[in-house]
Amino acid sequence: MRPLTExxxxxxxxxxxxxxxxxxxxxxxxxxxxHAHCEKKAAANALSLLQAYPEVPQLPMAMARMASEExxxxxxVLALMAERGLCLGPDLGDPYAQGLQALVxxxxxxRRLDRLLVAAIIEARSCERLAxxxxxxxxPELRAFYRDLALSEDGHQALYFRLASGAHGEAAASARxxxxxxxxxxxxxxxxxxxAVH
Ligand SMILES: [Fe+2]
Ligand SMILES: [Fe+2]
Numbered sequence: 001m002r003p004l005t006e007x008x009x010x011x012x013x014x015x016x017x018x019x020x021x022x023x024x025x026x027x028x029x030x031x032x033x034x035h036a037h038c039e040k041k042a043a044a045n046a047l048s049l050l051q052a053y054p055e056v057p058q059l060p061m062a063m064a065r066m067a068s069e070e071x072x073x074x075x076x077v078l079a080l081m082a083e084r085g086l087c088l089g090p091d092l093g094d095p096y097a098q099g100l101q102a103l104v105x106x107x108x109x110x111r112r113l114d115r116l117l118v119a120a121i122i123e124a125r126s127c128e129r130l131a132x133x134x135x136x137x138x139x140p141e142l143r144a145f146y147r148d149l150a151l152s153e154d155g156h157q158a159l160y161f162r163l164a165s166g167a168h169g170e171a172a173a174s175a176r177x178x179x180x181x182x183x184x185x186x187x188x189x190x191x192x193x194x195x196a197v198h
Contacts, residue, residue: 004131004154006117009161010124013185016062020129020193021136027195028137029086037091038126042156053112056167058082062159069156073149075097082147096198097122099187102182117177120160121184122198123197127153129197158162 024031043066050063081088100121104114134147155190164173 004150007033010157011118012124013181014127014188016132018079021132023193023195025136032081033086036088038197039070039074039077043067056163059163073089100122103183104146111190113164115159116164120157121180123153123157126172127157
């Protein structure tokens with residue numbers, strides 16, 4: 001299966017390396033724990049966007065649903081962790097997501113657009129990587145699990161872009177998305193490989 005994100009609207013510039021795939025398969029338990037933290041942050045971010053931008057058309061219901069879906073993903077990851085005897089532990093942070101969040105501009109409108117687009121990009125990169133795990137993991141049940149989650153994250157990247165376009169116009173959202181995607185490729189290239197989703 002090809003990374004789902006090629007369908008857009010978020011089209012990542014750089015592909016994830018084969019070295020990441022090897023590392024993630026080899027140290028899958030660590031990736032799984034990091035993945036739980038990612039789903040937790042995705043759910044929390046959806047509620048944070050609902051708190052910050054209730055005025056955006058369709059955003060409140062979309063974010064309520066998003067938080068619910070991401071929480072369901074979190075439950076499924078926690079269940080897999082329990083089967084493998086893994087504990088969650090503290091969140092050690094995600095330099096990739098932090099690097100993208102640092103690109104969010106100040107000013108109410110700019111900040112709103114950037115937060116929605118950064119969320120779209122994180123969903124797209126997560127989708128790509130979960131789809132890669134859905135191809136590469138040796139266990140067929142885990143492959144099916146990751147393919148299913150990748151499909152869901154693919155829907156999320158499209159949804160965040162639709163919300164950004166609805167609130168700011170498609171031209172402005174597309175132009176800023178392209179600028180952020182350029183920075184995302186540079187950021188990913190500058191960060192060390194980790195046994196983590198990003
Ligand atoms: Fe998710
Ligand atoms: Fe998601």
